[in-house]
Amino acid sequence: MYWRRAALAGTWFVRGGSSSAGRLGGTAGASASGMGNSASSSLGDAAMAPVTQIQETISDNCVVIFSKTSCSYCTMAKKLFHDMNVHYKVVELDMLEYGSQFQDALYRMTGERTVPRIFVNGTFIGGATDTHRLHKEGKLLPLVHQCYLKKKKREEF
Ligand SMILES: N[C@@H](CCC(=O)N[C@@H](CS)C(=O)NCC(=O)O)C(=O)O
Ligand code: FES
Numbered sequence: 781m782y783w784r785r786a787a788l789a790g791t792w793f794v795r796g797g798s799s800s801a802g803r804l805g806g807t808a809g810a811s812a813s814g815m816g817n818s819a820s821s822s823l824g825d826a827a828m829a830p831v832t833q834i835q836e837t838i839s840d841n842c843v844v845i846f847s848k849t850s851c852s853y854c855t856m857a858k859k860l861f862h863d864m865n866v867h868y869k870v871v872e873l874d875m876l877e878y879g880s881q882f883q884d885a886l887y888r889m890t891g892e893r894t895v896p897r898i899f900v901n902g903t904f905i906g907g908a909t910d911t912h913r914l915h916k917e918g919k920l921l922p923l924v925h926q927c928y929l930k931k932k933k934r935e936e937f
Pocket of ligand 2: 850851852853854895
Protein backbone atom coordinates (compact mmCIF):
# COMPACT_ATOMS: atom_id res chain seq x y z
CA MET A 781 0.00 0.00 0.00
CA TYR A 782 2.08 2.87 -1.29
CA TRP A 783 -0.46 5.59 -1.77
CA ARG A 784 -1.35 6.22 1.83
CA ARG A 785 -1.95 9.84 2.67
CA ALA A 786 1.35 11.14 3.96
CA ALA A 787 1.56 12.72 7.38
CA LEU A 788 3.21 15.65 5.69
CA ALA A 789 1.21 17.06 2.83
CA GLY A 790 3.28 17.06 -0.30
CA THR A 791 4.89 13.69 -0.78
CA TRP A 792 5.21 11.51 -3.82
CA PHE A 793 5.70 7.91 -2.82
CA VAL A 794 8.66 6.25 -4.41
CA ARG A 795 9.21 2.69 -5.51
CA GLY A 796 8.97 0.39 -2.52
CA GLY A 797 8.24 3.37 -0.33
CA SER A 798 6.01 2.38 2.54
CA SER A 799 7.86 4.49 5.08
CA SER A 800 9.62 7.82 5.24
CA ALA A 801 12.78 6.11 4.04
CA GLY A 802 11.12 5.42 0.73
CA ARG A 803 9.82 8.86 -0.07
CA LEU A 804 11.19 11.73 -1.97
CA GLY A 805 11.12 14.75 0.23
CA GLY A 806 13.18 17.32 2.04
CA THR A 807 16.92 17.03 2.07
CA ALA A 808 17.10 13.38 1.09
CA GLY A 809 14.95 14.04 -1.94
CA ALA A 810 16.96 17.06 -2.92
CA SER A 811 20.19 15.10 -2.94
CA ALA A 812 18.50 12.26 -4.78
CA SER A 813 17.57 14.76 -7.46
CA GLY A 814 21.22 15.38 -8.05
CA MET A 815 21.30 19.15 -8.37
CA GLY A 816 20.43 20.25 -4.89
CA ASN A 817 17.12 21.70 -5.94
CA SER A 818 13.73 20.81 -4.54
CA ALA A 819 12.34 17.32 -4.75
CA SER A 820 9.58 17.46 -2.17
CA SER A 821 6.18 17.37 -3.73
CA SER A 822 2.46 17.17 -3.78
CA LEU A 823 0.31 14.53 -2.16
CA GLY A 824 0.77 10.88 -3.00
CA ASP A 825 -2.80 9.92 -2.33
CA ALA A 826 -4.28 6.68 -3.63
CA ALA A 827 -7.60 8.38 -4.18
CA MET A 828 -6.06 11.19 -6.16
CA ALA A 829 -5.61 10.70 -9.89
CA PRO A 830 -2.11 11.21 -11.29
CA VAL A 831 -3.36 14.06 -13.49
CA THR A 832 -4.70 15.84 -10.42
CA GLN A 833 -1.42 15.38 -8.57
CA ILE A 834 0.51 16.67 -11.55
CA GLN A 835 -1.78 19.68 -11.85
CA GLU A 836 -1.32 20.43 -8.18
CA THR A 837 2.45 20.18 -8.45
CA ILE A 838 2.69 22.45 -11.48
CA SER A 839 0.45 25.05 -9.91
CA ASP A 840 2.51 24.99 -6.68
CA ASN A 841 5.90 25.32 -8.38
CA CYS A 842 7.11 27.79 -11.00
CA VAL A 843 9.35 25.17 -12.61
CA VAL A 844 8.65 21.44 -12.56
CA ILE A 845 10.75 18.84 -14.34
CA PHE A 846 9.36 15.34 -14.73
CA SER A 847 12.52 13.36 -15.08
CA LYS A 848 14.27 10.04 -14.73
CA THR A 849 17.48 9.68 -12.73
CA SER A 850 19.02 7.66 -15.57
CA CYS A 851 18.36 10.26 -18.26
CA SER A 852 21.10 12.64 -19.40
CA TYR A 853 18.63 14.87 -21.29
CA CYS A 854 16.97 15.34 -17.93
CA THR A 855 20.28 16.12 -16.26
CA MET A 856 20.95 18.75 -18.92
CA ALA A 857 17.54 20.31 -18.38
CA LYS A 858 18.16 20.47 -14.63
CA LYS A 859 21.57 22.00 -15.26
CA LEU A 860 20.02 24.69 -17.45
CA PHE A 861 17.76 25.91 -14.63
CA HIS A 862 20.49 25.38 -12.04
CA ASP A 863 22.90 27.55 -14.03
CA MET A 864 20.25 30.28 -14.35
CA ASN A 865 19.89 30.16 -10.57
CA VAL A 866 16.27 29.16 -10.97
CA HIS A 867 14.75 26.93 -8.33
CA TYR A 868 13.04 23.94 -9.87
CA LYS A 869 11.11 21.01 -8.57
CA VAL A 870 12.01 17.62 -9.94
CA VAL A 871 9.88 14.50 -9.96
CA GLU A 872 12.00 11.46 -10.74
CA LEU A 873 9.51 9.13 -12.38
CA ASP A 874 11.80 6.10 -12.21
CA MET A 875 11.83 6.45 -8.42
CA LEU A 876 8.04 6.43 -8.12
CA GLU A 877 6.09 3.24 -7.49
CA TYR A 878 3.54 4.37 -10.08
CA GLY A 879 5.92 6.30 -12.31
CA SER A 880 4.59 4.71 -15.44
CA GLN A 881 1.03 5.80 -14.59
CA PHE A 882 2.39 9.32 -14.19
CA GLN A 883 4.01 9.01 -17.61
CA ASP A 884 0.63 7.95 -18.99
CA ALA A 885 -0.96 10.99 -17.37
CA LEU A 886 1.76 13.21 -18.82
CA TYR A 887 1.04 11.69 -22.20
CA ARG A 888 -2.63 12.65 -21.87
CA MET A 889 -1.65 16.15 -20.78
CA THR A 890 1.20 16.86 -23.22
CA GLY A 891 0.95 14.36 -26.05
CA GLU A 892 4.24 12.61 -25.19
CA ARG A 893 5.29 10.27 -22.44
CA THR A 894 9.01 10.93 -22.88
CA VAL A 895 11.22 12.59 -20.30
CA PRO A 896 11.95 15.27 -19.50
CA ARG A 897 8.52 16.93 -19.49
CA ILE A 898 8.96 20.49 -18.32
CA PHE A 899 6.35 22.92 -16.98
CA VAL A 900 6.95 26.60 -16.29
CA ASN A 901 4.41 28.94 -14.75
CA GLY A 902 1.78 26.21 -14.83
CA THR A 903 2.21 25.57 -18.54
CA PHE A 904 3.88 22.75 -20.42
CA ILE A 905 6.84 24.18 -22.33
CA GLY A 906 8.20 20.96 -23.85
CA GLY A 907 11.04 18.51 -23.48
CA ALA A 908 14.76 19.15 -23.23
CA THR A 909 15.20 20.39 -26.79
CA ASP A 910 12.23 22.79 -26.64
CA THR A 911 13.41 24.17 -23.32
CA HIS A 912 16.94 24.81 -24.57
CA ARG A 913 15.48 26.51 -27.65
CA LEU A 914 13.28 28.76 -25.51
CA HIS A 915 16.33 29.66 -23.46
CA LYS A 916 18.38 30.47 -26.57
CA GLU A 917 15.56 32.70 -27.79
CA GLY A 918 15.60 34.50 -24.45
CA LYS A 919 12.07 33.41 -23.62
CA LEU A 920 12.64 31.04 -20.74
CA LEU A 921 13.65 33.42 -17.96
CA PRO A 922 10.76 35.83 -18.69
CA LEU A 923 8.32 32.94 -18.20
CA VAL A 924 9.91 32.11 -14.87
CA HIS A 925 9.83 35.76 -13.80
CA GLN A 926 6.16 36.02 -14.77
CA CYS A 927 5.51 33.22 -12.32
CA TYR A 928 7.55 34.87 -9.57
CA LEU A 929 5.62 38.12 -10.06
CA LYS A 930 2.31 36.27 -9.95
CA LYS A 931 3.34 34.56 -6.71
CA LYS A 932 4.49 37.83 -5.20
CA LYS A 933 1.20 39.52 -6.03
CA ARG A 934 -0.70 36.62 -4.45
CA GLU A 935 1.37 36.97 -1.28
CA GLU A 936 0.50 40.66 -1.04
CA PHE A 937 -3.17 39.84 -0.64
N1 LIG B 1 13.25 15.60 -28.00
C1 LIG B 1 12.83 15.06 -26.74
C2 LIG B 1 13.42 13.67 -26.58
C3 LIG B 1 12.82 12.98 -25.40
C4 LIG B 1 13.17 11.51 -25.35
O1 LIG B 1 13.37 10.85 -26.39
N2 LIG B 1 13.24 10.98 -24.14
C5 LIG B 1 13.55 9.59 -23.94
C6 LIG B 1 14.68 9.52 -22.97
S1 LIG B 1 16.04 10.52 -23.48
C7 LIG B 1 12.36 8.90 -23.29
O2 LIG B 1 11.58 9.53 -22.59
N3 LIG B 1 12.18 7.59 -23.50
C8 LIG B 1 11.04 6.87 -22.95
C9 LIG B 1 11.05 6.71 -21.47
O3 LIG B 1 12.10 6.92 -20.81
O4 LIG B 1 10.00 6.37 -20.92
C10 LIG B 1 13.31 16.00 -25.65
O5 LIG B 1 14.15 16.84 -25.93
O6 LIG B 1 12.83 15.93 -24.53
S1 FES C 1 19.22 10.89 -22.51
FE1 FES C 1 19.14 8.75 -22.59
S2 FES C 1 17.44 8.35 -21.35
FE2 FES C 1 17.33 10.44 -21.64
